[in-house]
Amino acid sequence: MFLSDLYNETISAVLSNKARSGLTILGVVIGIASVIAMIAVGQGAQKSVEESIQSMGSNLLEISPGVSSNKTGGVSQGRGSAQTLTYQDSLDIAEQISSIKAVAAELVSRYQINFKGNNTNAQVVGTVPSYVVINDLNLELGSFLSDQDINNKNRVAIIGSGIRDDLFGEGVNPIGQKIKINATTEFKIVGVLEETESGGVFGSQDNMVIIPISTAQTYLSNVSYVSSINVQTETQEDLSLVEKEITELLLIKHNIISADEADFSITNQADLIEAASSTTQTFTLLLATIAGISLLVGGIGIMNMMLTAVTERTREIGLRKSIGAKRKEINNQFLAESITLTVIGGVLGIILGWFISFIISKFGGIATNISAYSIVLAFGVSMIVGIIFGYYPAKRASKLNPIDALKYE
Amino acid sequence: MIRLEKINKIYNSGENETHVLKDISFEIKKGEFVAITGPSGSGKSTIMHIIGALDSPTTGKYFLDDQDISLKTDDELADIRKNKIGFVFQSFNLLPRTSVLRNVMLPLIYAGIPKEKRYEMAASALESAGLEKNRWHHFSNQLSGGQMQRVAIARALVNNPSIILADEPTGNLDTKTGEIVLKTFRDLNKQYGHTIVLITHEKEIAEKADRIIFIKDGTII
Numbered sequence: 001m002f003l004s005d006l007y008n009e010t011i012s013a014v015l016s017n018k019a020r021s022g023l024t025i026l027g028v029v030i031g032i033a034s035v036i037a038m039i040a041v042g043q044g045a046q047k048s049v050e051e052s053i054q055s056m057g058s059n060l061l062e063i064s065p066g067v068s069s070n071k072t073g074g075v076s077q078g079r080g081s082a083q084t085l086t087y088q089d090s091l092d093i094a095e096q097i098s099s100i101k102a103v104a105a106e107l108v109s110r111y112q113i114n115f116k117g118n119n120t121n122a123q124v125v126g127t128v129p130s131y132v133v134i135n136d137l138n139l140e141l142g143s144f145l146s147d148q149d150i151n152n153k154n155r156v157a158i159i160g161s162g163i164r165d166d167l168f169g170e171g172v173n174p175i176g177q178k179i180k181i182n183a184t185t186e187f188k189i190v191g192v193l194e195e196t197e198s199g200g201v202f203g204s205q206d207n208m209v210i211i212p213i214s215t216a217q218t219y220l221s222n223v224s225y226v227s228s229i230n231v232q233t234e235t236q237e238d239l240s241l242v243e244k245e246i247t248e249l250l251l252i253k254h255n256i257i258s259a260d261e262a263d264f265s266i267t268n269q270a271d272l273i274e275a276a277s278s279t280t281q282t283f284t285l286l287l288a289t290i291a292g293i294s295l296l297v298g299g300i301g302i303m304n305m306m307l308t309a310v311t312e313r314t315r316e317i318g319l320r321k322s323i324g325a326k327r328k329e330i331n332n333q334f335l336a337e338s339i340t341l342t343v344i345g346g347v348l349g350i351i352l353g354w355f356i357s358f359i360i361s362k363f364g365g366i367a368t369n370i371s372a373y374s375i376v377l378a379f380g381v382s383m384i385v386g387i388i389f390g391y392y393p394a395k396r397a398s399k400l401n402p403i404d405a406l407k408y409e
Numbered sequence: 410m411i412r413l414e415k416i417n418k419i420y421n422s423g424e425n426e427t428h429v430l431k432d433i434s435f436e437i438k439k440g441e442f443v444a445i446t447g448p449s450g451s452g453k454s455t456i457m458h459i460i461g462a463l464d465s466p467t468t469g470k471y472f473l474d475d476q477d478i479s480l481k482t483d484d485e486l487a488d489i490r491k492n493k494i495g496f497v498f499q500s501f502n503l504l505p506r507t508s509v510l511r512n513v514m515l516p517l518i519y520a521g522i523p524k525e526k527r528y529e530m531a532a533s534a535l536e537s538a539g540l541e542k543n544r545w546h547h548f549s550n551q552l553s554g555g556q557m558q559r560v561a562i563a564r565a566l567v568n569n570p571s572i573i574l575a576d577e578p579t580g581n582l583d584t585k586t587g588e589i590v591l592k593t594f595r596d597l598n599k600q601y602g603h604t605i606v607l608i609t610h611e612k613e614i615a616e617k618a619d620r621i622i623f624i625k626d627g628t629i630i
Contacts, residue, residue, distance in 0.1 A: 005518045016506055319502040322463060323516040323564070324491020326484050402463050406498065 001329050010336040013309075024305040025345040028385065031295030032349025032378045033356060038291040039374040040357035042284025044367035049276045053269070059101070059236050060134065060269040061243055063089075063229040063250075083225035084263040087213060089250060090128075090229045097245045099238040102130035105226040107216045113209060114180040115167040122163055124181060124209045126216025134232045137205065142175045142191030149212040155219065157181070158191035162206035185219045187211060239270050298345065299385040306338050306393035317397050318405025331398035338390025339383060346382030350375055410571060410604065411437040411460060416469035416479075418455050418627075429455045430466070431627040437572075437606060442598040444607040444618035452627040454576070457608045461496060461574045462489040474571055491520055495565030499577035501557045503549035503564075509535070510545050513563045520568050530567050537601060538563035539593050555586035562593060572604045573597070579614055591617050 014021045065085040090105035107126040112119055125131070129145045137144075140161060149156055157179065159167075168174045178186045187209075196205050217223055233242045243266050250264055251257075310317070317330060357368040418430040429452045437443050447453045458464035459471055462478060463486070471479045478489055490496075495516075503512050513531040522530065535545060538559045544552060549560060558578060565573050575594065579587030591614065597603045598619075607618055615621050623630050 001519055001521065002524075004524070009518070012507070315502060316504060319498075319504075320515070320519070321487065322461070322490060322496050324487050324519045326487045326519075328484075329519060403458055406502065 001325075001332075006332060006336055009333055010340050013333075013337050014340055017309075020305060020308075021341060024301050024341055025348065027298035027301035028295070028342050028345025028382060029298075029349040029352055031291070031298035031385075032346050032382055033353035034291035034294050035288060035378050035381070036350055036353025036370065036374055037356040037360065037368075038287035039284060039377075040353070040368040040370045041360060041366060042280065042287045043371060043374070044357075044361065044369040045283060046277055046280035047369050048367045049280055050273060053273050053276060059233045059239060061231040061233070061239065061246065062267045062269075063231065063246065064265050064267070065225065065228070065263065066265065083223070084254065085226050085229060086224060087217070087226055089253065090226065092253065093229065093231060093246055093249065096249060097242060099234050099242055100231060101234050102133045102232045103229065104128050104131040104134050105213055105229045106131070107213055107221060107223070107225075108227045109216075109221060111182040111209075111220065113163065113167065114183060115174075115177065118167045120163060120166045120207075122160075122207050122209050124211060124216065124220070126211050126213040126220070128213055131210065131230075134230050135205070138194040140192045140194040141173060142189070144191055145210065145212055150214050153214045153218050154212060155185060155187045155215055156190045156211065157187040158193060158210040159189055160193045160206040160208040161195040163209060164192050181209065181211070182220055236270060239268055243268050295381065295385065299342075299389040302338050302341055302386065303389035303393060305341070306334060306390055307396070309337070310334065310393050310397045313397075314400060314405050314408040317400050318402045318408065321400070321402035322406060327398040330400075331394045334394035334397045335387065335390045338393070339386035342382040342386030342389075343379075346379050349382070350378055353378070410439045410474055411606075412470075412472040413456075413459070414470040414472070416456075416459060416466045416471060418452070418459070418464075419467045422467070429627055430459075433469070433624075433627070433629060435622055435629060437604065439571075439604055440598070440602045442595070442605045442607070442619045443622060444609060444615035444620070445622045445624060446609055446612065446615040447624035449610055451624045453608050453610075453624045456624065457574055457576055457606075460572070460606060461494050462486045491516065492568070493571040495568070495570040495573045497558070497561050497565050497573060497575040497578045499580040501549075501554075501561045501581070503557055503560055505550045506548055508546055509540070509549060509552070509560050512549050512560055513567050516564060516568050522568075531563070534563040534567040535560075537566055537597060539596070553586075554582050555589055558582060558586075558590050559593060562590075562597075566597070566603070572606055574606050574608070576608045577610070578607070579609070579611075587614070 063085065065083060085105075087105050090103050094100065094103040104127050109124055110121060111124050113122050127145070128150055129147060131137070132144045139158070142158070144158060145156070148154065159174070159179070164172065164174050167179065168177070174189045174192065177189050179189060180186055193205055193208070213226065231242065231246065233239055247259060247262070247266060251259065251262060254263055256262055320330060354370055357370055360366050361368040413436070414434050416430055416433040417428070420427045420429060433456065445453050445456060455464070459466055462473070465481070465486075466479050469479065470477055473489065473493060478486070481489070504515070510528070510531055513534055514527045517527045517530060540556060540559045540563060544556060549557060552560065578594070579590055582590060594605050594607065595617065598605050607615070609615050
């Protein structure tokens with residue numbers, strides 16, 4: 001038997017009962033399409049979570065004041081409200097620990113900002129020049145903070161583009177103008193931040209005012225502590241080592257013996273990414289499992305149809321055997337039929353699944369991501385479903401005794 | 410060319426055994442037109458199965474073209490059916506919704522005959538079987554009983570078998586059509602020299618053959 005004959009026989013068998021073949025194929029189409037769509041949704045979610053974490057800047061450690069969460073008992077004051085971190089801490093970290101690219105202490109508060117008759121409420125960040133590196137900021141106009149600004153406690157400010165739009169109007173150059181922060185202190189504008197595309201995740205940089213940390217401590221808050229210290233390492237591999245070194249350094253500096261008693265906590269960005277992606281991976285797996293069940297049901301549909309076909313075509317099988325068909329040839333014929341059904345179902349399912357993910361991302365606003373791997377997987381799975389669920393019916397057909405098969409009514 | 414030597418066939422050997430064939434021996438020569446007949450339950454179908462290489466005898470020897478085929482495997486028997494035997498069944502056993510030509514070409518698929526030769530072989534078989542050319546592209550289920558049986562005969566002929574085994578070929582046909590089909594067998598035998606073995610329980614039909622082998626209770630009378 002030539003391969004082309006096997007092909008012809010298979011096609012004519014599949015076409016001989018179009019309605020039944022069609023419905024059986026539909027079962028596989030739904031199975032494959034849901035696998036594709038569900039994996040696309042899962043991977044889309046994974047990708048967008050990872051991207052939003054990456055957009056915060058890479059290789060970051062954030063040191064926050066306050067007790068670490070694993071200390072039990074006592075009243076927690078909440079993260080960021082404690083006053084245990086100082087500007088000096090950040091200078092020590094920068095000086096004593098290697099593999100660090102940048103360190104920036106921040107003192108964050110909200111104040112009312114005035115310019116002539118206009119006013120707005122904004123987040124005011126007191127920080128140092130390396131803030132621009134860590135947060136990957138770009139300037140539209142002017143310049144960023146300098147070391148002199150810190151040392152001299154200069155009253156200078158860099159404003160976000162949104163603040164500029166609110167106080168001065170869109171496209172106006174505010175460099176050299178003076179704004180009042182907290183109604184009392186005058187600051188000279190030296191730079192304007194570039195407008196961000198998406199607005200960022202945690203509050204937009206567009207509505208932010210940046211001033212020297214020393215100025216913020218002296219003129220605005222009148223405190224000596226900082227809200228947090230951000231550290232950027234050279235590479236991602238350095239993160240955990242640097243985290244450990246900073247912990248040791250700060251424990252010594254703060255005269256604390258046990259790490260459990262630490263008056264600060266460090267958030268490692270790699271941990272954050274890992275936690276988020278493992279969540280989305282679980283999510284993807286869950287979706288794929290649900291979809292896999294419908295694929296299994298489709299496979300059982302194939303088996304059901306093939307078993308019916310074997311019974312229905314018993315006489316035909318008997319005839320084929322009487323004119324010289326061997327077991328293997330009968331077996332191959334039935335197997336080819338079920339594989340053909342699943343492969344047709346697989347191809348249509350991939351198209352439908354792609355279409356569904358397109359609809360989901362277009363109208364549902366959920367990011368989807370169809371990977372080549374999920375297509376290969378779906379196609380391979382449909383072949384395997386055809387083989388597994390076609391195997392038993394084909395075996396049964398090939399084992400029929402020709403004498404009994406010919407007599408079958 | 411067909412030689413049966415002391416063929417015994419026993420089903421359910423053991424307690425409930427049925428001795429279907431008892432020491433059957435006969436010979437059919439090339440070019441003969443032989444009828445095997447007998448009442449139902451006589452064992453004639455079992456003889457046909459053995460001659461047709463669909464079944465093996467329990468004991469005894471069966472030679473087809475001087476080749477002992479009583480102890481062959483399933484696949485070897487399939488090869489013998491493919492190359493040496495053409496079956497014609499009572500109920501035609503044509504593939505429905507399939508053209509006459511494709512039905513006739515079906516054995517050639519398993520015989521591995523190249524595609525280009527198949528049409529020619531099928532056409533010549535259909536001509537020998539006497540089916541009008543304007544029916545060749547019809548679906549098999551659009552034909553009358555007599556025409557269907559001629560398609561079946563053409564299918565049996567197409568690969569030039571040594572023998573054509575016809576199992577009650579007129580059983581599903583009216584008398585008149587039955588006679589036409591029988592005439593077809595006769596013509597095939599006389600004009601083309603095909604060896605034909607006709608299995609029937611009807612005496613009148615058996616009498617159309619050159620020789621009758623009468624079976625009763627598993628033995629030849």
